[in-house]
Every structure is written in C-alpha cells, then in structure tokens.
Amino acid sequence: ILLYCGHAQDALLHIEPNWSPLFTGEKVTFVCDSREGNDTDWNYSFSRNDHFFTTNRTVNRYKSSSLTRGDSGEYQCVADHKIRPVRRESNKVSLSVSGVPRLVLTVSPSWTSPGDSVTLTCSVEPPSAGWRFFWYKAVPHLPYNYIYTYELLAGGTTGTQQDSYILHGQTHTAGYVCRARRGDPVFYTLYSGVKFVWSGGEFDQTFIFLHKGINVLVVLTLFVLCVSPNDVSSGVNPAASLTVSPHRLQHFSTESLSLICEGNSTEWRVMKVDEDGDRSPCSYLGKMTGSTCNTDARASSGVYWYPRPVLTVSPSWTSPGDSVTLTCSVEPPSAGWRFFWYKAVPQLSRYSYTHELLAGGTTGTEQDSYILHGQTHTAGYACRAGRGDPVSYTQYSDVEFVLSGGVNPAASLTVSPHRLQHFSTESLSLICEGNSTEWRVMKVDEDGDRSPCSYLGKMTGSTCNTDARASSGVYWCESETQSSNAANITIHSGDVILVSPVRPVTEGHSVTLGCKLRTENLLYNVDFYKNDKLIPNPVRGELLISAVTKSDEGFYKCRGRKSPQGLETLTSAESWLSVKWTNDEPEESDYENVRMEIAADG
Structure with missing residues (x-):
C-alpha cells in the first residue's frame, strides 16, 4: 500500500509501477522529483526507515533489485543542489511487499457434455492490477505421478488482459493451468494448480x-x-x-x-x-x-480419502551437532495413526525427491514426533502415516529442510564473491563440489518456496551463474545422495554491505568482519552492531574477533558514512555469524577469503 504526504515546496517521491500490493520477486523504480529547475541540477539520496541506502546519485531514479518482505518500510528521498546550499526533502512513501502471489484457476462448468463451452477463470490472490494471463493445457508426464508439463493454448503467446478464457466445443476430459505476468522487467507468478474439465460422453463410466x-x-x-x-x-x-x-x-x-x-x-x-x-x-x-x-x-475397505500430513521441523536452521525435532500432523486430526519418517533423496532429472526410511523406521512410531540427534548437514525430510488392517497410508508430506552451514565433505557449496551479502548489481557463482559428477543448486525463500538454478540463472556443470538475477534466500547444492552446507545469502539494493564468512567459524579461531561500499571508495566512521547493539570497536573500518566463542553467534550489521563530516549514514542488512565447536568435522576456513574481500575494499 502506497501512502503519500508532504508539502508543496518539498521534493516528491513516487514509485513505478504504482501497484498495490507488490510481491516478492518484483522490481520497482524510485523516482525523486526536486520540483525546481532541471533534474541534472541536483544530487539525489534515498533512504528506508530513515537510513540512507544510496547517496549523492546524479540521476533521480533508483532501480531496486528483486523485492523481498524485508524491503517493506517507509521510503524518502533528498535532493541536494549541486551549486547552491539548498536541500529538498520528499514525502514519505510506505511500501509493503507481500509474499509470492497465489493463482487460483476455476473451471465452469467442471462437468460437460460433448460440445459444451467452458470458461476458465484465473484469479491472483491477493487481488492486484496490471496482470496479463496465460492459459495452458496440462500434459501428463509419465511414469511420474502428479507431474505435468504445460502447453500454451492456441494463440496464447501474448496472453490476455481478461482473467477468463473460453474453450469452445469441449469434447474430452482435459486438465488446464494458468499463470500471470506484469511489469518491466517482466515478473511471472508460479503456475496455478491443475484443474480438470470432465466429460463422460454417452456413458459417464468414470x-x-x-x-x-x-x-x-x-x-x-x-x-x-x-x-x-x-x-x-x-x-x-x-x-x-x-x-x-x-x-x-x-x-x-x-x-x-x-x-x-x-x-x-x-x-x-x-x-x-x-x-x-x-x-x-x-x-x-x-x-x-x-x-x-x-x-x-x-x-x-472403503478408504478413498488419503490426507496429506504436514511436517514441521524445529529448529529449521541449525548449528552443527544440534538436535532437531520432526513433527507430523494429520489434518483433520484423527486417532489410530502410526508415523513413518523419511529422508528426502534428490532426483536431479525432474526436480523431485524419493523417500528413504530413516534407520529403524520400518514399523513407524506411535508418537507424532521424531528427534534427529547430532544434525551436522543440510537435509530434507518427509513423513506419512498409516493405520488399519490392512494398512491404509496417507500421502507423503511435503519435503521440509533442516538447513545447516556446516560443511559436508561429500558435498559443499562455495559462493563467489566469497561473502553472504551481495549488491543487487552483482552476478554470483554458486559452485558445488564433492563426491558427485552431477549437481543442482536449490534456493528456498522466506515464504518457504523452493526453486532450482534455472529460475535464478544458468547451471553449467557444477556451477550456477545467476547473472544478477539472484534474490535473497537460503542456497545449497544437491547431488543424488547428498546435500551441501547452506548459505543464507542477502541481496542488498543499497550502497553498503557487511562482509562476513559464508561458513561457520571454528570456536577459538579469529574472524574479521568488514563494511563494503558499492563504489569501492573508503567508508568513514564505521560502526558494527550485534543483535542491534553497538559493539565497542577500536579498529577503524573492520571488526576483529580474535578468539571466537559460541557467545559471538548472532546477527551483525555495519553502518558508516561516505565522508568524515557526512551526516547521512549508510546501513547494511543483517547476516548471521555461525560458530562451530572445535570437535566438529574439519573444514576449510573462510578467514583468508574474508580478509581478501576487506582488503580489496580498502
């Protein structure tokens, strides 16, 4: 929701496109109008929640990277005249970013006689403007259950402005899906679920x-x-x-x-x-x-209702050696179930998973929870339940991941540039290494939606190159047998980022955190914060922790100025610093990589 306020003499900030709500993954442009003279007479700075993320720009437009929920807030711009000591502050604009939009396809009528017309209707939830709609036939992909490929309906390459599409002369049972797009650059929703138009012909034998x-x-x-x-x-x-x-x-x-x-x-x-x-x-x-x-x-048995259980994992992000509790819930709740627990094994050829029973799990458990002791690596899990004689099983739950920064010698992820935070203009290389010749890079966003490298860039061999299309989320590598360490990567649209290690720091080792400016210039009066509390720091421009302990784990960020006397501060996003015990498996240190990043900036 965009709210405008301000005085007639002030600068004017507006956002293009002016849609509400905006969704995770979309991009916007902030435009600052000084409302005096020419646009080229001024320098422009933009802030969110009273902290500047870019300053002294010679153009009055700022293009964001892919939005996340963390980009929600109040935005303002300042125009400073290049010659005269004149400053114009703009109105504040409240920007709200929602999660990934959901598409709902309805068909009417759903049961037809041969030759009937059928109307497909595609709804974006929550409702919003500016969409074009695309219509597809669902083509079964055998022998895999539940999997369909999608073929555009005739004449559908440019989509429709209307949210409905009429099928004339429907004669056979068929499945359909829709999706929508808007914006420049184009933002696509996910596909809707498959909906079927049923036709029984002269004998409704189905x-x-x-x-x-x-x-x-x-x-x-x-x-x-x-x-x-x-x-x-x-x-x-x-x-x-x-x-x-x-x-x-x-x-x-x-x-x-x-x-x-x-x-x-x-x-x-x-x-x-x-x-x-x-x-x-x-x-x-x-x-x-x-x-x-x-x-x-x-x-x-008359049992044709197969509920899909819901699996939850706690905690979902772990330090090496932590215990994790899996909980399996059958909806609606009912009695008599035994629960079965599975590791999700990646199937690289079709972006899916098979299910491998956990040790000792052939008879299941009466309890709806299962504890994993000493979790060291990223891994996916699923559950299902069974009851009765003969046993009737539910469907498998969706796969849920326990994410860990701990390095698995059989599968590891390296990020280049070697840090957790990156500027929105940077391209990333996500490199998979280990005991496999075939890999895929996966990402999960703050809404729990998973996507492979093909949605982010291009997978070449064991490397995913994002081509500046990456967005914030947790990334990891998968082979047919293993999952790598996970990296919680932040893509920042501002002018400053925190330089911190991708992998956990071993207890007792040293680590240096830095503050990096987009322009590579020196940043002045740099402060570091842990969990929003200022850290006393005698070393200018960087934070050295000489002997790391578990108490040093937390969320870190940095703040600085472009000039010694500057009033405008630039603040990075937060990143988690993870510490592993000395008795964990050995792994390559990130210390030299982080020092090189900081040295390159200074």
Whole structure:
C-alpha cells in the first residue's frame, strides 16, 4: 500500500509501477522529483526507515533489485543542489511487499457434455492490477505421478488482459493451468494448480459410487480417469478410454475393481480425484499392472480419502551437532495413526525427491514426533502415516529442510564473491563440489518456496551463474545422495554491505568482519552492531574477533558514512555469524577469503 504526504515546496517521491500490493520477486523504480529547475541540477539520496541506502546519485531514479518482505518500510528521498546550499526533502512513501502471489484457476462448468463451452477463470490472490494471463493445457508426464508439463493454448503467446478464457466445443476430459505476468522487467507468478474439465460422453463410466452394503448410504463420490502423454480419457474419446470392471457405476465395499485404460498409447496411469479435488494415482488405490489398475482390498475397505500430513521441523536452521525435532500432523486430526519418517533423496532429472526410511523406521512410531540427534548437514525430510488392517497410508508430506552451514565433505557449496551479502548489481557463482559428477543448486525463500538454478540463472556443470538475477534466500547444492552446507545469502539494493564468512567459524579461531561500499571508495566512521547493539570497536573500518566463542553467534550489521563530516549514514542488512565447536568435522576456513574481500575494499 502506497501512502503519500508532504508539502508543496518539498521534493516528491513516487514509485513505478504504482501497484498495490507488490510481491516478492518484483522490481520497482524510485523516482525523486526536486520540483525546481532541471533534474541534472541536483544530487539525489534515498533512504528506508530513515537510513540512507544510496547517496549523492546524479540521476533521480533508483532501480531496486528483486523485492523481498524485508524491503517493506517507509521510503524518502533528498535532493541536494549541486551549486547552491539548498536541500529538498520528499514525502514519505510506505511500501509493503507481500509474499509470492497465489493463482487460483476455476473451471465452469467442471462437468460437460460433448460440445459444451467452458470458461476458465484465473484469479491472483491477493487481488492486484496490471496482470496479463496465460492459459495452458496440462500434459501428463509419465511414469511420474502428479507431474505435468504445460502447453500454451492456441494463440496464447501474448496472453490476455481478461482473467477468463473460453474453450469452445469441449469434447474430452482435459486438465488446464494458468499463470500471470506484469511489469518491466517482466515478473511471472508460479503456475496455478491443475484443474480438470470432465466429460463422460454417452456413458459417464468414470463417476463411481462405493456402498458398504445394499441400501446403505453412499460413502464417497470419486472420479477416475486414464491419462497418457497424448490424451486424457472420456467415455467417447477413441484415443483414451476407461473401462470399469465390474461394468457399473455402483459397487459394494467387498468388491475389487479393475480400472482398464485403452487407446493410442503404450503407457498409462490411472488417476483419481475425490470430492475435495485431491488427486491420487493407482499406487494409492491398489496396483498398476500395464494398463490396468486393480484396487484389491484397498477398494473393499472403503478408504478413498488419503490426507496429506504436514511436517514441521524445529529448529529449521541449525548449528552443527544440534538436535532437531520432526513433527507430523494429520489434518483433520484423527486417532489410530502410526508415523513413518523419511529422508528426502534428490532426483536431479525432474526436480523431485524419493523417500528413504530413516534407520529403524520400518514399523513407524506411535508418537507424532521424531528427534534427529547430532544434525551436522543440510537435509530434507518427509513423513506419512498409516493405520488399519490392512494398512491404509496417507500421502507423503511435503519435503521440509533442516538447513545447516556446516560443511559436508561429500558435498559443499562455495559462493563467489566469497561473502553472504551481495549488491543487487552483482552476478554470483554458486559452485558445488564433492563426491558427485552431477549437481543442482536449490534456493528456498522466506515464504518457504523452493526453486532450482534455472529460475535464478544458468547451471553449467557444477556451477550456477545467476547473472544478477539472484534474490535473497537460503542456497545449497544437491547431488543424488547428498546435500551441501547452506548459505543464507542477502541481496542488498543499497550502497553498503557487511562482509562476513559464508561458513561457520571454528570456536577459538579469529574472524574479521568488514563494511563494503558499492563504489569501492573508503567508508568513514564505521560502526558494527550485534543483535542491534553497538559493539565497542577500536579498529577503524573492520571488526576483529580474535578468539571466537559460541557467545559471538548472532546477527551483525555495519553502518558508516561516505565522508568524515557526512551526516547521512549508510546501513547494511543483517547476516548471521555461525560458530562451530572445535570437535566438529574439519573444514576449510573462510578467514583468508574474508580478509581478501576487506582488503580489496580498502
């Protein structure tokens, strides 16, 4: 939300584009109008929350890097005349940055007769202006469950200003998604979830009821369909059809079902959508053999609701050797579950994970929590739950990561330039090393959204080059078997950053922190802060901690001036300094790398 105030004689600050809300990942331009003479007669400085992040600019425009929630605040500009001792202060503009926008696709009607028209509607939440909408068909990506690729609908390369799209003459069952973009440079949302338009044709054989017995109420309504890479089933689609055996719509709970796919493909999967819109593959219903899904005892149990549990990890960021608690919650809460705990193993070819049971976990636990002792490396985890006889399992939870700066000898991340904070104009190289020939770089932002290197730049061999597209977040490397140390990288749009080591400092060793100016000029009257408290510091321009202890862990930042008599201060963002015990695994020290960064600045 942008709020304007000020006097007629003052400078005027405005933001382009003037949208509300703004979202994580978007970019804006701050424009300072002196409202006197020519723009070139003035020098311009910009501040956030009364701290200048760039000063004495000869142009009145400042382009931000990709916004994060941390960029929310009150902004102001100051125009200083180059010849006369005249200063113009602007109004204050309140800028609020929301998390990643969510797209919701709706289809109407969702069940059609052949030839009907269908309206797709794409909504951005929270609502905001300036979007163009793009429409896609979801193409099944076999043999992986839940995975689809997206094909633009005909004539959709430029998108539509309208948030709706009409499909004329719909004849077959098909899935669709949407996404939106706005701004210059262009900012894209994530894709919406897949929504299906159902068509049963002359016989709605995919609309199945389960009964517990004769004249007993229906316990569940579900849709079942066959999908191949080329088509999706309906009752009259010759390229893909589903046959149900026994050949009727209603079944007793004691019966086994066979769901048979036929058509122009040699590879199939059977998918189910329940009344809540949740999709599940044949593996949750029974067993897929060739083109047939046999439900066996899982159908006779009448259990077709497969909740997805929620996994939480505490703490999510650890120092080497910490204990971590995993907690698995089934929603809505219910009794009788046993919980199973898994390590997430990266599958590099498709940005997904397989699940490997943790040691001693074959029988599960009655408790909904599990403690990991002596966590030393970054790793992902998942859980699921089971109950009943025969056992009915939930889906797997989403993968949640325990992040650690501790170095894994089998997998390590090196950041170049070698520091945690970087200017928005810098390109980064994120280099993976260890016991693997294939790597991917992953990032998780403050909202928990994960993205691979391809969203940040380009992965070449074991190196991800961001080309100035990086945004703040936690980065790490993954191979098929290992995850590296994590680095909490801050991308700063201001003129000063803190120079601090990427990896934990060993207890008893020394470390030097520096304060770096974007222009490489000397910074004056530099102060350092730990957890927002000023640190007495006799060394000009840098902070030396000669023998680090665990008590030195904390959030550090620096503040300085461009000239000895300058009134305007420049403040860096904060970064966490991590300390590891001396009995942890040996690792390369960051001390020389940090000293070189500081020396280059001085």
